[in-house]
Amino acid sequence: MAKIELNGVRKTFDSAEIIKGIDLAIEDGEFIALIGPSGCGKSTLLRIIAGLEPQSSGEVRIDSIPVDGIRASARNLAMVFQSYALYPHLNVFDNIAVPLRMRRHSALARIPLVGRLLPERARTERGIREDVERVAAQLELSGLLKRKPGQLSGGQRQRVAVGRAIVRQPVGFLFDEPLSNLDAKLRVHMRAELAQLHRQLKATFVYVTHDQAEAMTMSSRIAVMIEGNIVQIGTPAEVYENPRDIRVAEFVGSPKINVMPGLVRADGGLEVLGRSLGLDTPAPAGRCSICVRPERIEPDAGTGAISGTVVHLENLGAEAFVHVRVDRVELPLVARVNHDRRLPAIGSAIDLAFPASAVRAFDAAGRRIEATAPVRSGRVREKALG
Amino acid sequence: MADTLTAVAMPAERDTVAARPSQTRSHNRTRPALAMVAPAFVLMCLLLLGPLLGVIALSFTDYQLGSPSFSWIGLANYQDMLADRVFWISLRNTLTYVAIVVPSAVALGLAVALLIESGGSLRAWYRTIYFLPVMATLIATSIVWEFMLHPQFGLINGLLHGIGFEGFSWLQDRRTALYALCVIGIWQALGFNMVLFLAGLVSIPRQLYDAAEIDGAHGAWARFRLVTWPMLGPTTVFVVVITGIRSFQVFDTVHVLTKGGPSKSSEVLIHTMYIESFEFFRSGYGAALTVVFLVFVLLLTLVKSALANRGVHYA
Numbered sequence: 053m054a055k056i057e058l059n060g061v062r063k064t065f066d067s068a069e070i071i072k073g074i075d076l077a078i079e080d081g082e083f084i085a086l087i088g089p090s091g092c093g094k095s096t097l098l099r100i101i102a103g104l105e106p107q108s109s110g111e112v113r114i115d116s117i118p119v120d121g122i123r124a125s126a127r128n129l130a131m132v133f134q135s136y137a138l139y140p141h142l143n144v145f146d147n148i149a150v151p152l153r154m155r156r157h158s159a160l161a162r163i164p165l166v167g168r169l170l171p172e173r174a175r176t177e178r179g180i181r182e183d184v185e186r187v188a189a190q191l192e193l194s195g196l197l198k199r200k201p202g203q204l205s206g207g208q209r210q211r212v213a214v215g216r217a218i219v220r221q222p223v224g225f226l227f228d229e230p231l232s233n234l235d236a237k238l239r240v241h242m243r244a245e246l247a248q249l250h251r252q253l254k255a256t257f258v259y260v261t262h263d264q265a266e267a268m269t270m271s272s273r274i275a276v277m278i279e280g281n282i283v284q285i286g287t288p289a290e291v292y293e294n295p296r297d298i299r300v301a302e303f304v305g306s307p308k309i310n311v312m313p314g315l316v317r318a319d320g321g322l323e324v325l326g327r328s329l330g331l332d333t334p335a336p337a338g339r340c341s342i343c344v345r346p347e348r349i350e351p352d353a354g355t356g357a358i359s360g361t362v363v364h365l366e367n368l369g370a371e372a373f374v375h376v377r378v379d380r381v382e383l384p385l386v387a388r389v390n391h392d393r394r395l396p397a398i399g400s401a402i403d404l405a406f407p408a409s410a411v412r413a414f415d416a417a418g419r420r421i422e423a424t425a426p427v428r429s430g431r432v433r434e435k436a437l438g
Numbered sequence: 439m440a441d442t443l444t445a446v447a448m449p450a451e452r453d454t455v456a457a458r459p460s461q462t463r464s465h466n467r468t469r470p471a472l473a474m475v476a477p478a479f480v481l482m483c484l485l486l487l488g489p490l491l492g493v494i495a496l497s498f499t500d501y502q503l504g505s506p507s508f509s510w511i512g513l514a515n516y517q518d519m520l521a522d523r524v525f526w527i528s529l530r531n532t533l534t535y536v537a538i539v540v541p542s543a544v545a546l547g548l549a550v551a552l553l554i555e556s557g558g559s560l561r562a563w564y565r566t567i568y569f570l571p572v573m574a575t576l577i578a579t580s581i582v583w584e585f586m587l588h589p590q591f592g593l594i595n596g597l598l599h600g601i602g603f604e605g606f607s608w609l610q611d612r613r614t615a616l617y618a619l620c621v622i623g624i625w626q627a628l629g630f631n632m633v634l635f636l637a638g639l640v641s642i643p644r645q646l647y648d649a650a651e652i653d654g655a656h657g658a659w660a661r662f663r664l665v666t667w668p669m670l671g672p673t674t675v676f677v678v679v680i681t682g683i684r685s686f687q688v689f690d691t692v693h694v695l696t697k698g699g700p701s702k703s704s705e706v707l708i709h710t711m712y713i714e715s716f717e718f719f720r721s722g723y724g725a726a727l728t729v730v731f732l733v734f735v736l737l738l739t740l741v742k743s744a745l746a747n748r749g750v751h752y753a
Contacts, residue, residue: 104648124648125656137649141668150664154654162660216653 061110348410547631638673
């Protein structure tokens with residue numbers, strides 16, 4: 053098992069800098085998710101860790117040993133690809149056996165026909181058979197060993213790819229969007245299986261995904277990458293509750309966080325849509341963004357609240373999302389409503405409010421700014437609006 | 439030719455069967471279906487089956503080109519053929535030619551494709567250079583080869599002299615004539631095979647190479663064995679069969695450079711067929727030779743379709 057460290061890793065393709073200096077320490081046995089919108093460089097970063105792509109500058113260490121000159125095959129990491137990358141001409145057994153055969157057989161023993169004459173080959177092959185069958189049983193693939201990848205379903209192929217990764221007991225696992233080719237139901241199921249696998253193996257998992265739900269549900273830490281930088285690293289709860297950058301706030305969470313134009317007054321008070329929030333900030337005066345998660349917005353708040361018009365409803369059964377168009381706000385605000393509440397009609401007027409504790413404020417550059425309730429009037433101003 | 443036409447006709451037939459939703463509605467659908475298949479079927483009969491049956495029928499006659507009458511002579515042409523020394527020589531030469539040209543042109547085509555694919559710059563340049571022989575007229579290039587192989591002032595003997603070897607009179611020597619033709623055949627087929635292999639190489643998913651690298655296949659040979667060669671399987675079958683059929687058809691170079699000589703040492707099936715039919719006007723006998731040639735081509739096609747069904751991988 054291994055600790056993976058990145059120090060100042062940069063990657064430039066032609067003249068475009070894809071990865072702009074990344075420092076990241078992945079602890080032994082940790083399940084870390086790299087998330088970010090497509091094109092943010094997360095897959096490239098994973099390929100650099102794997103050794104499939106050389107970094108332009110910086111250093112990668114596995115168990116404190118620099119691996120920069122070491123080939124992918126010698127780094128003892130396993131990788132699961134988005135397309136699974138199974139060998140289509142080999143059956144399930146042989147697919148899982150490939151990494152073992154490549155490592156345990158001598159070059160001579162791998163030569164077709166001639167290799168079979170070597171006495172030690174048969175012994176090694178018996179060991180390989182045992183290992184493959186053990187892994188196949190663990191992943192419930194025992195009945196499929198004779199099949200070719202073309203005869204398997206998406207979920208089964210996924211499991212074969214995982215089997216091929218775990219069979220040689222590498223020090224770390226790299227996953228490159230492994231679930232994105234599966235249908236929604238299977239994805240939820242495989243999420244649980246992968247989390248279970250991590251608990252079993254206790255190995256280091258690095259998991260790249262653009263699906264924040266996968267990252268939130270499986271990983272112990274999330275690293276949010278945007279435009280070649282890691283903007284924030286933390287536990288799923290931290291990243292969700294305390295985004296340090298507006299891009300993180302907008303990327304994590306579904307539906308997206310509500311963004312409203314705000315203002316920092318000269319006296320340090322925060323305003324949204326011309327109303328005081330009753331919050332103070334040490335940030336300099338100027339424009340800012342006021343963000344609130346959909347589940348913290350309360351509809352039917354009564355007078356004094358933000359008023360708008362319902363433009364769209366999404367009823368998911370257990371919950372519903374009400375989209376409300378508000379003047380001077382670019383996108384409709386979304387409020388989450390529990391299933392026991394009556395839903396407003398589309399086109400009807402509605403008043404929205406949110407508690408002061410729900411406010412996440414960001415300055416014009418997108419950085420988080422501190423917002424605290426002034427001590428003197430804490431109780432009176434418990435509710436920011438309404 | 440046979441291959442392309444059947445390939446066009448087959449999907450049409452399959453589609454009409456698939457388009458039939460139930461047995462009860464089948465008969466009012468049969469007629470349009472037949473009507474749609476008809477053009478392809480008529481063309482196939484006119485261009486392919488008709489002439490083929492004609493040739494087979496002709497091989498049982500003593501018809502001579504231009505003569506007003508003929509009579510059925512049963513298998514006499516075939517009996518003549520089996521007793522004819524020239525037939526056996528040309529059959530042996532053809533098989534030798536195929537046995538040399540097919541493996542060499544396939545292996546070299548693959549090697550060149552791999553080198554071009556792995557090289558960074560000048561890819562288009564190399565592709566064009568190697569493909570040039572395919573585009574050039576074989577008759578014209580044969581004449582160029584004749585100059586190059588000339589015993590006195592040919593380029594090849596000149597080079598051999600330069601490094602201290604004695605040259606051959608390549609095309610006039612019984613020992614070398616057929617092999618010189620083989621070299622020209624390989625040179626000509628190589629570019630075409632290279633292009634097919636290049637297309638095959640491009641379609642191999644890059645992630646398979648990444649997976650192979652992660653799995654520990656770090657040598658070029660290990661990668662080739664694990665990914666490239668198996669993934670090229672369908673392409674290879676196609677290339678081998680096409681090269682095989684084209685090698686069986688070798689004629690232009692033989693006709694221009696050696697006329698089958700010296701003393702039949704480079705005589706090949708199609709050339710014998712041409713001589714018998716159009717120089718000796720023994721059309722019936724020529725037709726019998728054609729039938730033998732067709733049997734070989736048919737065998738190759740059968741091998742191809744058998745292998746193609748087994749060897750195609752869908753990732």
